[in-house]
Amino acid sequence: MRILKVVLVILFCATASVPFISTRIKASADKKEAALPPQDPSQYVGSSACVECHTNQSTHYTLTAHNKTNNEKYRVDERGCEACHGGAKQHLEFYGTAQKLIKEGKDAEAQALYDDAAKAKAAKMISFSGLSSTQASAICLKCHEGSQGRNEERFNFRRSEHARHGVSCLDCHSSHSPKRTEFLLRNTEPNMCYQCHADQRANFSKPFHHKVPEGGMKCSDCHNQHGGFLAKSLRNSVTGDTPCLKCHADKQGPFVYEHAPIKQDGCQSCHTPHGSSYPKMLTRPQVKFLCLECHSNAPGAKVGDEGTIPTQTHDLTSGRYQNCTACHFDIHGSNRHRQFR
Numbered sequence: 001m002r003i004l005k006v007v008l009v010i011l012f013c014a015t016a017s018v019p020f021i022s023t024r025i026k027a028s029a030d031k032k033e034a035a036l037p038p039q040d041p042s043q044y045v046g047s048s049a050c051v052e053c054h055t056n057q058s059t060h061y062t063l064t065a066h067n068k069t070n071n072e073k074y075r076v077d078e079r080g081c082e083a084c085h086g087g088a089k090q091h092l093e094f095y096g097t098a099q100k101l102i103k104e105g106k107d108a109e110a111q112a113l114y115d116d117a118a119k120a121k122a123a124k125m126i127s128f129s130g131l132s133s134t135q136a137s138a139i140c141l142k143c144h145e146g147s148q149g150r151n152e153e154r155f156n157f158r159r160s161e162h163a164r165h166g167v168s169c170l171d172c173h174s175s176h177s178p179k180r181t182e183f184l185l186r187n188t189e190p191n192m193c194y195q196c197h198a199d200q201r202a203n204f205s206k207p208f209h210h211k212v213p214e215g216g217m218k219c220s221d222c223h224n225q226h227g228g229f230l231a232k233s234l235r236n237s238v239t240g241d242t243p244c245l246k247c248h249a250d251k252q253g254p255f256v257y258e259h260a261p262i263k264q265d266g267c268q269s270c271h272t273p274h275g276s277s278y279p280k281m282l283t284r285p286q287v288k289f290l291c292l293e294c295h296s297n298a299p300g301a302k303v304g305d306e307g308t309i310p311t312q313t314h315d316l317t318s319g320r321y322q323n324c325t326a327c328h329f330d331i332h333g334s335n336r337h338r339q340f341r
């Protein structure tokens with residue numbers, strides 16, 4: 001009986017620890033996957049040799065911000081083409097020799113070299129098409145997790161919604177064939193985002209919207225596409241915790257008389273951030289419906305009962321009382337009147 005108990009206890013513990021152990025195994029596998037092939041410093045030869053065979057990439061490269069790394073200030077493994085593609089010594093030897101043989105008419109020897117699987121493999125550069133999204137991003141983060149570009153912008157990339165769903169730097173950036181040279185973007189910003197977020201294109205096509213499609217502002221004004229700490233990858237504004245206040249500072253307060261939902265639930269309790277079919281990007285077709293959603297004693301209302309319900313003077317059947325903000329005009333908060341009048 002005792003032995004049976006012991007066995008049962010051990011079995012129980014083993015079963016209970018399965019999820020723990022399996023996440024550990026997965027984590028170490030992820031780490032292994034993220035690890036890049038080791039690189040030997042003696043394998044680095046510099047970028048000047050590449051232009052001969054890769055004219056397109058080399059010419060374009062000199063026009064991009066990455067050309068800044070092509071000098072002695074950078075370590076050999078962070079310099080020029082090889083910073084991303086790895087050491088090229090064997091690559092040059094292999095293709096250089098093959099080219100020479102062909103020029104000398106020794107096609108058979110060249111073919112034999114090409115067919116030498118071991119040498120061909122050793123001559124292979126890092127090609128991004130063969131990497132997982134984690135590995136590809138890791139090469140970029142070698143330099144960009146720290147201070148290249150805007151500080152701290154990408155500190156959280158690895159835990160971002162994008163990285164966690166397998167989106168890599170290269171889904172948005174291209175080193176050699178970007179649509180825009182500035183920021184090496186694959187496409188102009190909203191269009192690039194719409195490729196995966198088609199529902200947001202629909203929101204921004206609604207009659208009342210932030211001027212993102214018109215180019216007046218960008219998705220990245222409100223979101224950090226590289227990841228951050230806030231829900232929905234929203235950006236912190238400098239002063240507050242909502243990105244809206246960066247541009248609508250007049251709505252921030254502090255006011256002597258605050259309207260509670262703004263501080264408690266944020267701007268989204270009354271506005272849609274992207275676009276709406278209703279004026280002022282409100283969540284309801286008419287202001288009164290919005291207000292009565294909270295200021296009524298209907299079931300589910302957020303204020304209700306002993307809270308602030310419009311007084312008897314408000315005859316809601318009369319046109320005069322339907323436009324709430326005609327009288328309660330400082331709806332975001334007031335320094336004059338506790339009822340925002």
Ligand code: HEC
Pocket residue numbers: 045046047049050051052053054081082085088091092095096099123124125126127
């Ligand atoms: C003598 C010619 C030659 C030189 C010089 C040369 N390459 Fe290549 N490279 C090639 C050829 C040929 C291929 C194979 C193309 C293919 O398979 O379509 C290649 C392929 C590549 C690839 C794709 C991955 C691979 O290995 O197949 C990368 C990346 C690359 N080269 C980078 C470089 C860089 C960086 C330099 C300079 C340090 C360089 N190459 C210099 C001829 C050359």
Ligand code: HEC
Pocket residue numbers: 047050051054057058059061066080081082083084085126127128129170173174175176177
């Ligand atoms: C910042 C990182 C970076 C640097 C620096 C860089 N490349 Fe690339 N390279 C890439 C990426 C990423 C790709 C995949 C295509 C793309 O996104 O444009 C690529 C693709 C290539 C290819 C096509 C073969 C393949 O792997 O698909 C060649 C050839 C190449 N690069 C050569 C070069 C040469 C030559 C230089 C230097 C003049 C260079 N690269 C510098 C990142 C880089």
Ligand code: HEC
Pocket residue numbers: 065066068069077078079083084136139140141142143144148149169170173174175181182183184
């Ligand atoms: C060897 C270090 C290094 C690596 C690796 C590297 N970068 Fe960069 N990157 C830089 C530097 C340096 C700049 C220029 C920053 C500046 O202008 O202040 C830069 C600039 C950029 C810019 C801004 C371009 C602009 O016009 O301002 C983008 C986008 C970028 N890198 C993306 C990438 C991507 C994607 C990868 C991976 C394929 C990558 N980088 C890999 C060093 C690197």
Ligand code: HEC
Pocket residue numbers: 137140141144148149150153154157162167168169170171172173183185189218220225226
């Ligand atoms: C979802 C798309 C997306 C992904 C994924 C992404 N970026 Fe960006 N990145 C952008 C956009 C859009 C901009 C331009 C922002 C702007 O216009 O202010 C940008 C700007 C940059 C800049 C230049 C401005 C700055 O912030 O310093 C760098 C450098 C950069 N990205 C590097 C990277 C690296 C490295 C990765 C991967 C670790 C990456 N990005 C992943 C969309 C993306």
Ligand code: HEC
Pocket residue numbers: 190193194197200201204210212217218219220221222223232234243268273274
């Ligand atoms: C004016 C600021 C602002 C702009 C500009 C903006 N967003 Fe948002 N976005 C927000 C806010 C705020 C939320 C959170 C909504 C919520 O939690 O109810 C959000 C939510 C999201 C979500 C999560 C899904 C959802 O609806 O909750 C996605 C995806 C998104 N935005 C993508 C985009 C894209 C793509 C663009 C550009 C085409 C963009 N956003 C432009 C403020 C903005």
Ligand code: HEC
Pocket residue numbers: 161162165167171172189192193194195196197219220223225231232233234
């Ligand atoms: C290659 C596809 C792809 C591109 C391009 C892309 N995204 Fe995403 N994005 C995703 C995926 C996948 C997720 C995670 C699943 C989801 O929430 O839809 C995501 C999530 C998000 C979220 C967080 C939503 C949440 O619920 O937390 C925001 C915000 C966002 N993306 C904004 C952008 C912006 C801004 C751009 C353009 C600069 C962009 N995305 C470009 C695929 C993409």
Ligand code: HEC
Pocket residue numbers: 208209210211217221222243244245246247248267268271272273279280281282
């Ligand atoms: C990058 C600056 C910027 C940010 C961030 C921003 N807005 Fe705006 N917003 C504007 C500009 C500019 C206008 C007026 C021009 C227009 O019609 O788009 C505007 C207009 C509005 C309007 C009035 C629309 C109308 O029809 O009159 C509302 C409501 C609004 N924003 C709410 C928000 C909310 C909520 C947020 C946060 C999710 C936010 N804004 C973030 C710049 C911004």
Ligand code: HEC
Pocket residue numbers: 244245248251252259261262266267268269270271280282287325326329331332
């Ligand atoms: C309690 C609901 C409510 C909340 C919460 C709210 N608003 Fe409003 N907002 C309104 C109403 C109602 C209007 C329309 C006023 C009118 O038509 O007279 C409006 C109008 C606006 C306008 C356009 C007119 C103007 O006054 O400039 C902007 C911009 C705006 N709000 C931004 C914000 C921002 C930013 C936040 C978050 C800090 C926010 N709102 C939170 C109800 C709200």
Ligand code: HEC
Pocket residue numbers: 259260261269270287290291292293294295302303307308324325328331338339340
């Ligand atoms: C998301 C819910 C919500 C919405 C929508 C909302 N309010 Fe409020 N409102 C509140 C809360 C909560 C208070 C604080 C009530 C309290 O302290 O008893 C408040 C307070 C008020 C007060 C001050 C009452 C007093 O006794 O000090 C007025 C006036 C008011 N709201 C008017 C409006 C108007 C007009 C609208 C429509 C534009 C509106 N509210 C939309 C939640 C809301």
Ligand code: HEC
Pocket residue numbers: 288291292295308309310311312313314316320321322323324325326327328339
């Ligand atoms: C013609 C001007 C006017 C309009 C329109 C108006 N109100 Fe008022 N409201 C007032 C006045 C004046 C008060 C002060 C209390 C009183 O005398 O009834 C008030 C008070 C309130 C209060 C606070 C009640 C309390 O007990 O402190 C709320 C909540 C309120 N109104 C909501 C609304 C809503 C919701 C609408 C739209 C359906 C609205 N008001 C439309 C003038 C107006």
